[in-house]
Amino acid sequence: MVDREVGLRQLDDILPIIGAVADVADQDILVTAAERYSVLRRFSPRFLAAFRFKSNVTPDPVLTAIEVLKAMDRRRPRAAEAPAGVVPAGEMAQADLHQRRG
Numbered sequence: 001m002v003d004r005e006v007g008l009r010q011l012d013d014i015l016p017i018i019g020a021v022a023d024v025a026d027q028d029i030l031v032t033a034a035e036r037y038s039v040l041r042r043f044s045p046r047f048l049a050a051f052r053f054k055s056n057v058t059p060d061p062v063l064t065a066i067e068v069l070k071a072m073d074r075r076r077p078r079a080a081e082a083p084a085g086v087v088p089a090g091e092m093a094q095a096d097l098h099q100r101r102g
Contacts, residue, residue, distance in 0.1 A: 010050050017043045045073040 020039065033040060048070055055063050 005052070006050050010046075014043065014047055014050065017047065044069065048073075 017039070020036065048066060053063055053066055
């Protein structure tokens with residue numbers, strides 16, 4: 001069923017993420033998320049896209065949260081939209097250059 005619904009290739013791609021999450025399961029989840037934010041941010045869109053989430057609860061707050069995350073990924077905030085002083089000038093220039101490249 002996993003092969004039919006997700007595909008073994010996609011599953012192979014996310015196994016390192018699953019392993020990393022399992023390795024830190026005993027740690028406080030907020031500390032772990034903060035420490036691994038860049039990894040979570042990079043792979044969470046692919047992870048969320050690989051599965052179809054369902055619930056018997058309507059409305060389900062978890063499904064709502066998943067949709068919020070997907071929507072956030074579709075519209076990534078731009079450095080120029082951050083309040084003044086939040087993004088240091090050097091990082092602002094680098095972020096702008098990266099966004100122009102695509």
